[in-house]
Amino acid sequence: MRAATLPVRPIRHSGEPAYAYCARIGATNGLKTLTDCGRVFGFRSFEIIQGKALESVAELACQDIVALSFDTARTAPDSVELRGERLFRKQWTIASQCKVCPMCIRQDLAAPEQFRRRFPRAWRRTHWDIRALDVCVEHSARLIDACEACGDKLSYENAAVGRCPQRHDIAQFICEAVPEVETIGARYILGRLGFVNRIASAFLDDLELGRAIATMEAIGRAAMGIERYVEEASRASSGAIISAGFDVIQGLSERLPAVLDGLVGMSAQRPWRWGLLKAYGEFYEWLMDEPQSAITDALRAGVVAHAQDSDQVTFKANTSVAGVVIASSKYIPLAEAAAECDMGAERFRRFCEAQSILPTARLRQGESAKISRAFLDQLKDMIAECFNATELEVALGVSSAAARAIADAGLVDPIVSAEQRRELRFNVALFSVQSVRRLLDDLAARIQLGGEDLIPLPKAAATLRFATSKAVQLVLSGRLAIRGYDGSAPGLQAFLIDRCDLSKAIGQHLSDEFVPISVAADQIGIKGETAKALRDHKLLDATRHRNSLLVRRDTLQKFVDDHVTSQSLAAKGGFGSASAATKQLKKVGLTPILPVELARQAIYRRSDAEAALASWQQLKSGAARATEH
Ligand SMILES: [Zn+2]
Ligand SMILES: [Zn+2]
Incomplete structure (x- = not known):
């Protein structure tokens, strides 16, 4: 069939591309595929698909070539032109995907037939070939690219637009509704x-x-x-x-x-x-x-x-x-940041590390460390709000040793904990200004005016050879009253106490918490000189207060719980005497915590002694059985 043999042809719709229109002419004339149409009508289907050689189609169907070209995409290797717009080639689906709106097909079939001929009425919209379009905006319906009945992919090769390759009727398919916002x-x-x-x-x-x-x-x-x-x-x-x-x-x-x-x-x-x-x-x-x-x-x-x-x-x-x-303003080099904070670069780096704000993971090799401007501003605020060791001394009005003792006692808060500082070798102590104020406020809250012979707390403590930090703790625990306040003196020196009060409080505190070493020796069941020997060899903790040695009550209790003397072992194991117990138990490997020559008495770790006693008794009963037989 050449162009001379004019095929029966339906009217082309606006928006119907040449290849689909050719297919419809083919279908009208009993052809099944687009390739068949090309062969019969004398054109190459792949050219028509690419929007080329449209003259032959225009001639065949007596179509206006301009209108036909307008609705037919012209594909080039990397672009597609359609209706005066350009798409990327990959945005055009022809030959890879063939989409159809079942509702449009249904609508086409319902349209009145103009010439009372059995023309295929379903026609392809050229925009169905745009990859990004998977909805029909007219019907708010999802386009389909495969048959709902048999699952076959729809194909532009198929001359019957309203049918799947197996001739299932697409108009019968149920459409997936698409919400308006997605169209x-x-x-x-x-x-x-x-x-x-x-x-x-x-x-x-x-x-x-x-x-x-x-x-x-x-x-x-x-x-x-x-x-x-x-x-x-x-x-x-x-x-x-x-x-x-x-x-x-x-x-x-x-x-x-x-x-x-x-x-x-x-x-x-x-x-x-x-x-x-x-x-x-x-x-x-x-x-x-x-x-x-x-x-x-x-x-x-x-x-x-x-x-x-x-x-x-x-x-x-x-x-x-x-x-x-x-802009680089968001990050600034560490050295610059350090200078802004009045710290050396290395110290500052450690400080940042302690605050875990150094972006170590973000650093590449050879790249100098930077910290964010926002962090630096925060840090500067914080540093402005903290004391270094010297400032702490001044604020507390005490010597550096006393200030250190106060910090060690946890009466003021460090910004970087001592443990963390050791770990980071960050040798700058910084303390929260807030916590220093809080301490002074706490003390001020305990003022009970009265008393005589009032002197500043640090000085009173010094004359009694008592640590200022401990005197502060006595105040905070309610054992010592503040008797006066001298607003002109710095820090702790503003708090005046009565020396007698302090002396009594110390005495009270000592007897509450400590016993003299002689009393401790009695409780352990040893001589005083043995207790001192234990202390000299750091086996029993005792502190010197003025001329006496004192043992903390809890330390003493723990020592009594954990140790046993040879005397009590002798009684328990049925040895004749302490020295017999020492001698016999030595055979099962029991040694005192301090040699008898030094301690004058044998003292054992309780767990060792009990184990030794048990093995001694086993040994003895074994020997007894051996004699019986
Ligand atoms: Zn539709
Ligand atoms: Zn099918």
Whole structure:
């Protein structure tokens, strides 16, 4: 059948592409495939599919070539032109996917037949071949690309548009309804192509359609948290993605920060360890590759502003985001920061480490450490709010040793704990100003005016050879009263106490907490000189107060619990005497904690002694049995 043999032909619809129209002419004339049509009508189907050699179709169907070309996409290796708009080749699905709206097919079939001929009435919309469009905006329905009955892929080769390759009737299929909000992106695209009323978009209208679609997709994926690195990627439809993207683009300045927050929230899942790629992932990759335009400028400026504001986003100083430089002001070199805080760089580094604000993991080799400006400002505030050791002495009005003892007693709070400082070899003690004020306030709250012979607390303690820190503790525990206050004196010197009060309080405190070593010896069941020998060999803790040695009551109790003398062992084991017990038990390996020559008496660790006694008794009963037999 050549063109001369004029085939019976239906009328072409506006928006019906040449290849689909040819197929419909073929179907009208009993042909099954597009390839058959080409063979019969004298054209190459692949050319028609690419929108080439349309003259033959125009001639065949007496069509206006201009109108036919307008509705038929012309494909080039990397682009597709349709209705005066340009798409990327990969955005065009022909030959890879064939989508159809079942509702449109149903509507076509219901349309009145103009010429009372049995023409195939279902026709293909050229925009069904745009990959991003998976919805029919007219019916708010999802397009299908496979037969609901047999599962076969639909094909442009099939001349019967309303049928699957196995001839199942597509018009009978139930459509998936698509919410209105997921069709806005499709509406914008169809508006650009003149199929529906055009929606204006300040950012997208200047871009060619293909780039506008790619932009909607990239922003939509970012807005929906869809990314190749993210494990739980939602299976969002293309319609939903481009609509989400379009929505963000239409209100870019308000909506972009939230989208970027979302991306930063997913950064843990990305493979990079550092930087803007880690923070913004696939979206950032896309943005970096995009040519410059109003929207990419706005997006880059948005990313820069977001990165500068966010504490979670790291980047090198003077990072350039495609021409937009991220100011270095966010991070400053450690040495500079140290100088601002009046500290040496190394000391400052340790201090930052102790505060765990040094971004060690973010450092690359050879890169000098930087800390964020925000952290530095916080630190400066904090440092302004703390005392170093000298300042602490002045604030407390005491000697450096007394100040240290007060700090060691935990009466003021260190900024970096002593343990942490040892670990970090950070040899600067810093104390919270707040805690010093709190201590002075606590003491002031205990003023009970009265008494005579009032002297400043540190001085009173010194004359009694008692530590100031302990005197403060006596006040805080209610054993010592503050009798006067001298507002002109610094720190603790403002608190006046009665020397007699202090003396009594010390005595009370001592008898509450300590016993003389002779009393301790009695309780242990040893001679006083043995107790002193134990103390000299650091086996029994005792403190010297003036001329006497004192043992803390709890220390004494623990010693009594943990130790046993040879006398008590003799009684317990039935040895004749202490020395017999010492001699016999030595045979089963029992040795005193201090040699008898030094201690004059044998004292054993209770656990050792009990074990030895048990093995001694076993030995003895074994020997007894041996004699019986
Ligand atoms: Zn439809
Ligand atoms: Zn089928």
